[in-house]
Amino acid sequence: MTLSKTKILLAEDDANLGSLLKSYLDAKGYATDLCVNGIEAYNSYIYEKYDILLLDVMMPLKDGFTLAKEIRKNDENIPIIFLTAKSLEVDVIEGFNLGADDYLTKPFSMEELLMRINAILRRSTQNKPSLPKDNIYKIGSFIFDYNHQTLTKKDVVQKLTYKEADLLKLLCENGDETLDRTIALKKIWKDDSYFNARSMDVYIFKLRQLFKSDPKIEVLNIHGKGFKLIIKN
Amino acid sequence: MTLSKTKILLAEDDANLGSLLKSYLDAKGYATDLCVNGIEAYNSYIYEKYDILLLDVMMPLKDGFTLAKEIRKNDENIPIIFLTAKSLEVDVIEGFNLGADDYLTKPFSMEELLMRINAILRRSTQNKPSLPKDNIYKIGSFIFDYNHQTLTKKDVVQKLTYKEADLLKLLCENGDETLDRTIALKKIWKDDSYFNARSMDVYIFKLRQLFKSDPKIEVLNIHGKGFKLIIKN
DNA sequence: AAAAAATGTTAAAAAGTGTTAATTTTTAAA
DNA sequence: TTTAAAAATTAACACTTTTTAACATTTTTT
Numbered sequence: 001m002t003l004s005k006t007k008i009l010l011a012e013d014d015a016n017l018g019s020l021l022k023s024y025l026d027a028k029g030y031a032t033d034l035c036v037n038g039i040e041a042y043n044s045y046i047y048e049k050y051d052i053l054l055l056d057v058m059m060p061l062k063d064g065f066t067l068a069k070e071i072r073k074n075d076e077n078i079p080i081i082f083l084t085a086k087s088l089e090v091d092v093i094e095g096f097n098l099g100a101d102d103y104l105t106k107p108f109s110m111e112e113l114l115m116r117i118n119a120i121l122r123r124s125t126q127n128k129p130s131l132p133k134d135n136i137y138k139i140g141s142f143i144f145d146y147n148h149q150t151l152t153k154k155d156v157v158q159k160l161t162y163k164e165a166d167l168l169k170l171l172c173e174n175g176d177e178t179l180d181r182t183i184a185l186k187k188i189w190k191d192d193s194y195f196n197a198r199s200m201d202v203y204i205f206k207l208r209q210l211f212k213s214d215p216k217i218e219v220l221n222i223h224g225k226g227f228k229l230i231i232k233n
Numbered sequence: 234m235t236l237s238k239t240k241i242l243l244a245e246d247d248a249n250l251g252s253l254l255k256s257y258l259d260a261k262g263y264a265t266d267l268c269v270n271g272i273e274a275y276n277s278y279i280y281e282k283y284d285i286l287l288l289d290v291m292m293p294l295k296d297g298f299t300l301a302k303e304i305r306k307n308d309e310n311i312p313i314i315f316l317t318a319k320s321l322e323v324d325v326i327e328g329f330n331l332g333a334d335d336y337l338t339k340p341f342s343m344e345e346l347l348m349r350i351n352a353i354l355r356r357s358t359q360n361k362p363s364l365p366k367d368n369i370y371k372i373g374s375f376i377f378d379y380n381h382q383t384l385t386k387k388d389v390v391q392k393l394t395y396k397e398a399d400l401l402k403l404l405c406e407n408g409d410e411t412l413d414r415t416i417a418l419k420k421i422w423k424d425d426s427y428f429n430a431r432s433m434d435v436y437i438f439k440l441r442q443l444f445k446s447d448p449k450i451e452v453l454n455i456h457g458k459g460f461k462l463i464i465k466n
Numbered sequence: 467a468a469a470a471a472a473t474g475t476t477a478a479a480a481a482g483t484g485t486t487a488a489t490t491t492t493t494a495a496a
Numbered sequence: 497t498t499t500a501a502a503a504a505t506t507a508a509c510a511c512t513t514t515t516t517a518a519c520a521t522t523t524t525t526t
Binding site: 467468469470471472473474475476477478479480481482483484485486487488489490491492493494495496 | 497498499500501502503504505506507508509510511512513514515516517518519520521522523524525526
């Protein structure tokens with residue numbers, strides 16, 4: 001399963017900064033389209049579906065504010081971050097009045113930009129159509145319902161404990177990627193220590209017990225990294 | 234009808250800046266609680282329900298980052314803006330890693346702060362369940378009226394005790410989030426002790442008894458954390 | 467190949483919760 | 497003010513979940 005990447009539209013007329021940002025963001029796993037002026041950016045926006053827009057305010061042909069105004073006519077909701085060298089108060093206010101989610105003044109660190117992008121995406125993608133999260137996963141011949149903490153096979157309902165359910169959910173969410181030990185420990189146990197790690201190993205064992213009736217399901221250990229849930233067919 | 238205001242928790246040890254911000258925000262229609270140190274802010278957080286937290290990073294007794302870490306254990310989702318005089322890169326990164334939504338470096342204009350608060354609230358309140366009218370909640374086939382302390386099914390009216398009603402209200406307010414034991418104990422019993430915790434367990438049992446005629450309603454225990462009211466469909 | 471590190475497995479200890487009933491405290495009626 | 501009823505707390509015991517400990521096995525490093 002290939003998870004589709006988050007799409008970013010970057011409108012920046014400074015070629016150096018633009019390509020630097022694009023390659024940084026792409027390296028971080030995003031799919032970034034770089035446009036060098038407002039017209040080009042608008043065309044890209046029309047033809048592609050983006051998750052977030054990074055707009056330079058001062059650009060040739062069409063400035064960032066005008067561009068944002070046009071885009072907002074189509075989409076009230078798409079996240080926008082303005083990037084600008086100007087730090088005049090009035091501009092910041094105007095930016096936010098256009099429904100901006102953030103307003104960064106150059107120079108900024110790329111890492112901070114990344115953090116801010118993620119902070120916004122965290123909120124904007126969780127409110128997507130699938131609003132009430134079902135949290136129901138199909139695992140081989142089993143149905144795993146996280147909200148009700150149950151694992152069902154045919155008509156046999158198995159009640160899961162909180163930790164079992166949490167760990168299984170993390171494994172499910174990771175698809176065929178490896179779930180890192182440290183990530184799981186921080187998310188579920190809130191702390192990555194020796195004993196918590198051993199506790200997690202016990203839970204991995206318990207999950208394997210739960211699934212042992214279905215030989216197609218395997219909780220694979222990646223030595224020194226973590227675990228991966230694979231469903232053979 | 235009095236529309237309830239958006240509640241802001243402002244933790245700022247500089248008394249001048251603090252009261253300036255509070256009066257500005259209050260004038261803009263928010264209900265702002267000002268705390269002058271991290272401990273006080275944590276207590277306010279426990280006892281009140283806020284829509285957004287503005288945390289100074291450097292505060293006496295407990296710094297903003299530590300405070301945020303503790304709060305995040307209870308609520309992964311509540312919006313947090315850090316306010317700080319430090320502009321060191323590493324702090325910004327740490328702030329966002331704690332799940333911050335924004336990070337403002339002093340001095341900032343109050344208008345910009347307001348804009349940033351609104352930009353975040355716009356996204357975070359989108360998926361909030363609409364507030365119940367007059368403290369009346371629909372729970373599966375039951376109607377729970379907090380003001381009258383009654384639980385009604387069809388035409389059968391059950392009178393609830395104070396503690397039953399208080400606890401049920403907290404569970405309802407939490408939606409499908411887990412109601413933390415410690416939070417419930419501090420809010421209802423005013424003190425988190427062993428015996429109060431056992432008392433609360435007895436009340437959980439009583440609530441389950443009240444709902445046992447509707448198998449779709451479940452008061453789920455999250456081991457070591459608290460309880461969660463879920464309505465199956 | 468031996469040592470070290472990581473993981474698998476099982477069992478016991480510790481912590482937390484469910485349930486019932488007795489006791490104490492509070493409330494409201496006489 | 498006294499007293500019965502209701503509400504809340506405390507106690508007791510059963511049970512569940514999680515952690516810790518111990519030892520076996522596998523994988524990686526030296």
